[in-house]
Amino acid sequence: MSADTRLEEIDVSDLGGSGLGILDEQAFSGVAERHRRELHVHCYRMLGSFQDAEDTVQETFLRAWRRRETFEGRSTFRAWLYKIATNACLDLLAKRRPEPATGGEVLWLQPYPDRLLDELHADDADEPETAALSRETIELAYLVAVQHLAPRPRAVLILRDVLGWPAKDVAELLGDSVNSVNSALQRARAGMREHLPAERQDWTGGEEDVETRELVRRFTDASVAVDIDALAAMLSDDVKFSMPPTPGLHVGREAVLRDWVEDGFESMTGLRALPTAVNRQPAFAAYLWQENENAYLPLTLDVLRISGGKVTEMTTFHADQFPLLGLPDRLPADG
Structure with missing residues (x-):
């Protein structure tokens, strides 16, 4: 097989280390790129940051290229890439965040646009179990809970419960025993229960129903109108808010409303909203009128968790997240 072999003719599953070695860098990158989105989502679950996941996938591909001769074909090429990606995540966590999150909030949390998540299951979107699993393990509540786990138990949980890897494969990846992996998994599951909403079915959700869509519409309209009373009526008693x-x-x-009032929300005027979706959750981008620009400019992204007919959690991200979400950088006055 020559180095310029067409990529669609390459079946990496049939290649051993020597097989990968015959590929030039462009061909190797083309084969690896097939797995970019799923590796990116995997790193995002591990790190909680879209940008850190982007950097780690690039590091994964660089390490894979440099170590291509070590691929012996005993596992799939996909599994080999996941091993490299997981270790790259663990290396980054050891360097940047040696301690997990505490106190129920994750300051480095970033949203993940649904338009990119759609790439992940483009081939199996008709399989409801796969779609449900994707929602369960990508919603912000799950991401926040995961970030409260120590890095290695976090990796074990994601590899075992999300990706469905056998314990022996996880043990080989991490250089641990099967017993150690099983013990770490039990600790991780216990840690998740401490930080996830009390009733799992309240947040896994399924497809949005008519009532949910209507609640999101009313909440968005009340936000644009700065109608505190209307917003209060749609919040659950134990609603959570973070930014x-x-x-x-x-x-x-009461605590959430007090924070909004103290932050000057009641005096804000000239708002517009654009509906969107991130992390398989409803969201809306808020824009604020700027006279000197004769346009509405990005303000915040509000992501909602809905259960029991109420808004049970609201996570607000700053305007710097708009570019990665593909949101407009301005809305015209007459738009």
């Missing part, structure tokens, strides 16, 4: 990377987790309707 990463700004510190501060507010729990309970």
Whole structure:
């Protein structure tokens, strides 16, 4: 097989280390790129940051290219890439965040646009179990809970419970025994229960129903109108509000409303909203009128968790997240 062999003719599953070695860098990158989105989502679950996941996938591909001769074909090429990606995540966590999140908030949390998640299951979107699993393990509540786990138990949980790897394969990846992996998994599951909403079915959700869509519409309209009373009526008693990377987790309707009032929300005028979706959750991008620009400019992204007919959690991200979400950088006055 020559180095310029057409990529669609390459079946990496049939290649051993010598097989990968015959590929030039462009051909190797083309084969690896087939797995970019799923590796990116995997790193995002591990790290909680879209940008860190982007950097780690690039590091994964660089390491894979440099170590291509070590691929012996005993596992699939996909599994080999996951091993490299997981270790790259663990290396980054050891360097940047040696301690897991605490206090129920994750200051480095970033949203993940649904339009990119759609790439992940483009081939199996008709399989409801796969779609449900994707929602369960990509919603912000899950991401926040995962970030409260120590890095290695976090990796074990994701590899075992999300990707479905056998314990022996996880043990080989991490250089641990099967017993150690099983023990870490039990600790990780216990840790998740401490930080996830009390009733799992309240947040896994399924497809949005008519009532949920209507609640999101009314909540968005009330936000644009700065109608505090209307917003309060749609919040659950134990609603949570956070605004990463700004510190501060507010729990309970009164605490959340008090924070909004103290932050000057009641006096805000000239808002417009654009509906969107991130992390398989409803969201809306808020824009604020700027006279000197004669346009509405990005303000915040509000992501909602809905259960029991109420908004049970609201995570607000800053305007710097708009570019990665593919949101407009301005809305015209007459738009």
